[in-house]
Amino acid sequence: MNEQHPFRSLDVVAVSPHPDDAEYGAGSLLAAYAACGHRVTIALMTGGDETRLTEAKSAAAVLGAELVADPTGRDGGLAVTRARVRWLEEHVAAADIVFAPHPDDTHQDHRATAAIVGAALRRSAVGLSWYRTPSSGHTFTPTAFYPVTEHSASVRQRAIEMHRTQSDRAYLRPEHLALKDAWFGWLSGHPAAEPFQVVRHQFAALPVPEDDHRALGARTSAAALGNT
Numbered sequence: 049m050n051e052q053h054p055f056r057s058l059d060v061v062a063v064s065p066h067p068d069d070a071e072y073g074a075g076s077l078l079a080a081y082a083a084c085g086h087r088v089t090i091a092l093m094t095g096g097d098e099t100r101l102t103e104a105k106s107a108a109a110v111l112g113a114e115l116v117a118d119p120t121g122r123d124g125g126l127a128v129t130r131a132r133v134r135w136l137e138e139h140v141a142a143a144d145i146v147f148a149p150h151p152d153d154t155h156q157d158h159r160a161t162a163a164i165v166g167a168a169l170r171r172s173a174v175g176l177s178w179y180r181t182p183s184s185g186h187t188f189t190p191t192a193f194y195p196v197t198e199h200s201a202s203v204r205q206r207a208i209e210m211h212r213t214q215s216d217r218a219y220l221r222p223e224h225l226a227l228k229d230a231w232f233g234w235l236s237g238h239p240a241a242e243p244f245q246v247v248r249h250q251f252a253a254l255p256v257p258e259d260d261h262r263a264l265g266a267r268t269s270a271a272a273l274g275n276t
């Protein structure tokens with residue numbers, strides 16, 4: 049850290065319809081945010097199942113994230129209610145960046161989650177991106193790619209393994225995740241990547257102090273002239 053570029057910790061919130069969705073779709077990026085010192089929260093919309101809630105807490109801890117869960121949400125029948133929107137509003141109130149499933153996801157709980165996120169952010173202009181789930185529909189169109197490193201992929205894998213009741217799910221197997229990473233890596237020019245569809249991007253992380261714009265301009269001009 050130095051005086052010209054003070055570190056500002058971001059508040060990152062990934063909204064997960066079910067335990068494992070955020071890990072599957074954004075686990076590598078969330079692990080990287082946490083490792084860089086940013087605050088990462090997974091907001092679980094269906095926290096009503098005790099066993100899966102315990103697994104989700106363990107998975108979040110592996111990623112370096114905090115888990116918050118709505119205990120009223122039930123797997124398979126998540127409804128868009130005023131109470132759920134208010135619950136989420138509290139957890140995204142200080143967010144810099146929010147991640148959620150796409151509104152056209154083919155799973156009803158994922159669609160409901162996207163609707164709840166939209167309502168909770170209706171007066172907000174924070175950064176917002178959709179992450180891909182195993183049930184993302186054909187309208188999910190990735191526009192941003194996080195280059196998955198071996199380390200972040202292994203952290204994601206350890207987090208996913210915390211969901212012991214889901215161990216028979218083919219899409220959570222390491223070979224599936226490796227294929228997914230490779231495919232989106234191929235689309236984006238990386239060996240491996242995690243895809244996102246950016247709805248709104250804010251340059252919140254640019255570490256330029258307010259009063260330093262003139263100095264930065266001077267340095268940029270000098271660099272353009274080769275005087276650095």
Ligand SMILES: [Zn+2]
Pocket residue numbers: 065066069155157158181
């Ligand atoms: Zn799900």
